[in-house]
Amino acid sequence: xxxxxxxxxxxxxxxxxxxxxxxxxxxxxxxxxxxxxxxxxxxxxxxxxxxxxxxxxxxxxxxxxxxxxxxxxxxxxxxxxxxxxxxxxxxxxxxxxxxxxxxxxxxxxxxxxxxxxxxxxxxxxxxxxxxxxxxxxxxxxxxxxxxxxxxxxxxxxxxxxxxxxxxxxxxxxxxxxxxxxxxxxxxxxxxxxxxxxxxxxxxxxxxxxxxxxxxxxxxxxxxxxxxxxxxxxxxxxxxxxxxxxxxxxxxxxxxxxxxxxxxxxxxxxxxxxxxxxxxxxxxxxxxxxxxxxxxxxxxxxxxxxxxxxxxxxxxxxxxxxxxxxxxxxxxxxxxxxxxxxxxxxxxxxxxxxxxxxxxxxxxxxxxxxxxxxxxxxxxxxxxxxxxxxxxxxxxxxxxxxxxxxxxxxxxxxxxxxxxxxxxxxxxxxxxxxxxxxxxxxxx
Amino acid sequence: xxxxxxxxxxxxxxxxxxxxxxxxxxxxxxxxxxxxxxxxxxxxxxxxxxxxxxxxxxxxxxxxxxxxxxxxxxxxxxxxxxxxxxxxxxxxxxxxxxxxxxxxxxxxxxxxxxxxxxxxxxxxxxxxxxxxxxxxxxxxxxxxxxxxxxxxxxxxxxxxxxxxxxxxxxxxxxxxxxxxxxxxxxxxxxxxxxxxxxxxxxxxxxxxxxxxxxxxxxxxxxxxxxxxxxxxxxxxxxxxxxxxxxxxxxxxxxxxxxxxxxxxxxxxxxxxxxxxxxxxxxxxxxxxxxxxxxxxxxxxxxxxxxxxxxxxxxxxxxxxxxxxxxxxxxxxxxxxxxxxxxxxxxxxxxxxxxxxxxxxxxxxxxxxxxxxxxx
Numbered sequence: 001x002x003x004x005x006x007x008x009x010x011x012x013x014x015x016x017x018x019x020x021x022x023x024x025x026x027x028x029x030x031x032x033x034x035x036x037x038x039x040x041x042x043x044x045x046x047x048x049x050x051x052x053x054x055x056x057x058x059x060x061x062x063x064x065x066x067x068x069x070x071x072x073x074x075x076x077x078x079x080x081x082x083x084x085x086x087x088x089x090x091x092x093x094x095x096x097x098x099x100x101x102x103x104x105x106x107x108x109x110x111x112x113x114x115x116x117x118x119x120x121x122x123x124x125x126x127x128x129x130x131x132x133x134x135x136x137x138x139x140x141x142x143x144x145x146x147x148x149x150x151x152x153x154x155x156x157x158x159x160x161x162x163x164x165x166x167x168x169x170x171x172x173x174x175x176x177x178x179x180x181x182x183x184x185x186x187x188x189x190x191x192x193x194x195x196x197x198x199x200x201x202x203x204x205x206x207x208x209x210x211x212x213x214x215x216x217x218x219x220x221x222x223x224x225x226x227x228x229x230x231x232x233x234x235x236x237x238x239x240x241x242x243x244x245x246x247x248x249x250x251x252x253x254x255x256x257x258x259x260x261x262x263x264x265x266x267x268x269x270x271x272x273x274x275x276x277x278x279x280x281x282x283x284x285x286x287x288x289x290x291x292x293x294x295x296x297x298x299x300x301x302x303x304x305x306x307x308x309x310x311x312x313x314x315x316x317x318x319x320x321x322x323x324x325x326x327x328x329x330x331x332x333x334x335x336x337x338x339x340x341x342x343x344x345x346x347x348x349x350x351x352x353x354x355x356x357x358x359x360x361x362x363x364x365x366x367x368x369x370x371x372x373x374x375x376x377x378x379x380x381x382x383x384x385x386x387x388x389x390x391x392x393x394x395x396x397x398x399x400x401x402x403x404x405x406x407x408x409x410x411x412x413x414x415x416x417x418x419x420x421x422x423x424x425x426x427x428x429x430x431x432x433x434x435x436x437x438x439x440x441x442x443x
Numbered sequence: 444x445x446x447x448x449x450x451x452x453x454x455x456x457x458x459x460x461x462x463x464x465x466x467x468x469x470x471x472x473x474x475x476x477x478x479x480x481x482x483x484x485x486x487x488x489x490x491x492x493x494x495x496x497x498x499x500x501x502x503x504x505x506x507x508x509x510x511x512x513x514x515x516x517x518x519x520x521x522x523x524x525x526x527x528x529x530x531x532x533x534x535x536x537x538x539x540x541x542x543x544x545x546x547x548x549x550x551x552x553x554x555x556x557x558x559x560x561x562x563x564x565x566x567x568x569x570x571x572x573x574x575x576x577x578x579x580x581x582x583x584x585x586x587x588x589x590x591x592x593x594x595x596x597x598x599x600x601x602x603x604x605x606x607x608x609x610x611x612x613x614x615x616x617x618x619x620x621x622x623x624x625x626x627x628x629x630x631x632x633x634x635x636x637x638x639x640x641x642x643x644x645x646x647x648x649x650x651x652x653x654x655x656x657x658x659x660x661x662x663x664x665x666x667x668x669x670x671x672x673x674x675x676x677x678x679x680x681x682x683x684x685x686x687x688x689x690x691x692x693x694x695x696x697x698x699x700x701x702x703x704x705x706x707x708x709x710x711x712x713x714x715x716x717x718x719x720x721x722x723x724x725x726x727x728x729x730x731x732x733x734x735x736x737x738x739x740x741x742x743x744x745x746x747x748x749x750x751x752x753x754x755x756x757x758x759x760x761x762x763x764x765x766x767x768x769x770x771x772x773x774x775x776x777x778x779x780x781x782x783x784x785x786x787x788x789x790x791x792x793x794x795x796x797x798x799x800x801x802x803x804x805x806x807x808x809x810x811x812x813x814x815x816x817x818x
Contacts, residue, residue, distance in 0.1 A: 055483040056476050060498045344476040345469070 005029070030122045034111045042273040043073035048332070049339050056343035080269075083262035088151060091259060095149035100260070100267035102142030106135045107274040113189055114281055117291045117323030118300040119316075121190055128189035129181065132282060133174055136237070139271065140166045143246070143256050146268070150259035158255025161350060162246035165236055168357045169243075173233035175365035176226035179372035180217055180286055189285060196289040197297055205379045205402075206395040213292040213326075221407040222375050225368045225414070227287040229361050231334075234279040236353070239272060241342035245350050276338060277331065284330035291323030355428075360421045367413035371406040378402035510620040513575045513588030515568055516544075518609040519616055521632075525648045525655035526639050527610065528585030528631060531561035535577035535586050543567035544577060549646045559638040560647030564609060568594060569602035583638070584631035587611075590619045607650045 005026045009017050047062065047069060054061030062069040087096055113128035115121035125131055140163050147159020181187055184195045184204075197203045198215025209215065217223030236243035247255035257268050284290060299319035304311040348356070379395075379402050381387040390398055445452045482494030499506055516535075520527040531548040549560040577586045589611065596602060617624045638647065644663060645656045 052480070055496075056480045058479055058483050058487070058494070058496050060496055060500070340473060340476055340480070343480075344472040 027122070034122065035108065038108060038111060038274050038277075039270055041277055042270050043077060045273045045277060045335060046076065046269075047073045048335065049342075052336060052339040053343050056340070077266075080266040081263055083265075085262040085264060086259075088259050090151040092149040092151070095145050096259070097264075099142050099146035099149060100264045100271070102145060103139045103271040104142075104267050104274075106138040106142075107271050107278060109135045110275075110278050114278065115190055115193060115285065115290060116327060117320045118296055119303075119305060120291075120320060120323070124188065124190045126186070126188045129177060129187045129192065129286075132189070132278075133170070133177070136275065136278075137166065137170060139275070142271075146260070147256040150256070152259050154252040154254075155256050155258045158246045158248075158252050158258065161252075162239065162256060164350075165239070165243065165245060165353060168354060169233040169236035169361075172229050172357060172361035172365045173237065175362065176229040176233070176368060177286065179222050179226045179365070179368045182369065182372040182376055183217070183220075183222065185376075189290075193285060193290040193292055196292045201396075201399055205399050208395065211297050212294045213289060213297050214294065216287060216289040216292070218287045220375070221403060221410045222368060222372045223287055225364065225371070225410045227283070229365045229368065230287070231283055231337075232361060233357075234283060235338065235341065236357070238276040238279050238338070240276065240338050242345040242348050243353060244347060245353060248347055276335065280334035280338065281327070281331045283334050284327065288330045289326075290330075291327040293322070293326035296323045296326065355425070356421075359424065360417055364413060364417055367417075368410060371409045374409070375402045375406050378405065508590045508619065510623050512590050513578070514573055514592045515571055515589050515594065516566055516575075516577050516586050516609075517589045517611045517616075518564060518606065519585055519587055519613050520610050520649035520652075521635055522612045522614050524635075524639060525652040526635060526642070527560060527647055527649055528583050528613075528635050528638075529561050529564060530559035530583055530585070530634075530638050531557075531564075532559075532582065534580045534582060538576045538580045540574060540576065541570050541572050543570045549642075551643050551646075553643070558643065558646050559641050561606065562646070564606040566604050566609060567602065568604050569599050583634050584627045587616055587620075587623075610649045610651055 006019075006022050009015050009022065009025075050072075051061040051063075051069065062072040065072040065075050087093060110132055112122050113125050113131050115124075143162045143166075144159050147155045147157075147162070150156070180192070184192055186192065186195075195202055195204050196215050196217060197211040197213055198206070198209040199212045200214060200219045201209045202215035202217075203209050203211050205215075218227050235241075239246055247257060252258070257265055260268060296319055299315050299322060301308070302311050303315035303319050304313055377385070377387055378390060379398050381390065383391050390401075393401070446455050447453075479494060483496050485495040487495030487497050518527060518529050531546050533546055533548075536542075536544040536546050543566055545563075545565040546561050547563040549558040549562045550556065551558050573588070575588050578588045581587075594602070613624070645659045648656050648659060650656075
């Protein structure tokens, strides 16, 4: 964006503005775009979810307001803006007021490192992934504030659950990403996407593979297991069914949102959907190549870039459009999967959630980090790193060996852990039955 | 998988519980939801299928109503004759649990007698509970349950339905419930023919059928115009003829004094139509008779009973006067028993005069009756 602004102001008009002004204008434009897009996205995600879940339940869903219900989100927005804002007298007024802002702000920050297309990233931070997940955890503070300030037992219980859930599922999420970071050797999200060119095999692993933009991590055993673990953790972090325990309506009214009404409630809702969108986006970026897809790499190579100033601006537009198309298709696809899972599964109990997170996902992701290390060793290391025997193998053989070993390791770990976990759950259910029997006998 | 048992075939769902590997059940769950999602783009018009949307998008699409669906009661009228089936028998009003039906029975304007029709029929739809008792109890199959359910309104008073708003044609009802009407048609139409025979003027015609009512009024007016032209020469009481036609004069003559008073109320419009109805001679005679009867009453009880015998409807006013006077006289007689003996002495003469007057009145009535028959 700054290149374009610089081009327009200093080259086309010849005004000769300083670079800090150019940077400021560029960031302002990007920020304005994102702050416009984020709530708008959220509005239409609600419609998307309602329509999709309705179809899964053999219904039609909201289709009255505008063609196919297009204006339903706007009607909802108008409704929520005109609602009365109620603050309980027992509430801590200021904390109650600030909490929604604290929840919404981090989700907006997360857009800062999100690449939409080739060269379309607000800030290419070399710690992008860390920034993304560090910031996303801040919203847990907002949730706790909301629950505490409401002075309501349901709100407090909901907030406790939300924080407990977020904290325990951060670990498998970050551990599964750690495996990917180990493979790419970078925390930059842009670098992560660039790594995923190729055709089923990344061009960084085997240089001779044609670059169709399909060398996604999902096609490697390490990436696949990381994807499964990460997506489950993302569901828990975004408080989606079957992990919507913090706002389980049947148990604790609406969790930490119980005492919120009007636009404050709307802000929580906004934060939740924006977070879901971002989690879907980051899933598609890390495991499905983001904007990578057939044609984008080639188009971007012809475009005006710092590397290639002599390119055609048409290719910038084409690469941008195609890249954003791929990216959003994948993202909305993952959102559909979230809705699909919501349509299929029942809510977990809080102890089941904790069991699953700590006893199954974390060991699995730890094994996956081990697999990732093997992958890196087999595909990249040489005699200098102490792996002399792979030196003579061709890149394809090295890739195949890495694939086989990590597949065997991950599959074995999954089957072993699944059996152990199932046994422990059965044992637990048996104990519960015993306790229940004792209790009923006493009664 | 279907299994035959002695009670018939039973569908056994194979849930493959024992064969599931860890995580496989979750995937099967996703599969089920996916099938429903993919199937939901078709409309499910066959209820044996489990996929596809069942939604009826109401304002645009509507389900056909079952014949026996009931919402609010309406009143039927016959398309051909325009006559309402309702006879005002009050059965529905009696049975109505929330008591929202109000009926006014039609009366003959001339004789004041009940006519098998309702002049007003009100149902308060806002309080009606749609139980359908009224339709069930109606012996003339006149009140039926409608299928219209879009009755919401901001104006509650508008839900008090009067007869004109309740009227529906039989053809409308056969449109919504052909089978139900076919069951009762023969009996209902037979009863309706009986009712029509006993309905004078335009009573019982559906109020909305203004052309039919106009035609009927013209018909009646033509008949009325024809009658005086034929009988004007000889009949002083001729304009009373149309009324006389409807009620047998003999029957009216047998009324007791109280009934004569009632008849007078019903006959009130008659003098307005024909102010010359009372022949002066008869009136004078009747008045004379009344006075004399009053006098006679003091001693002779049968006299007042005889006096009304002679009354024609046209003389009703005079008769009432006589009755009242007779009653007053009787009271006086009771109040002053001392004077009875003196009254008795003069009684025979007065009684004779009274009887004469009565005979004159009876003759006049007979004449009127003859004219009525001639018509």
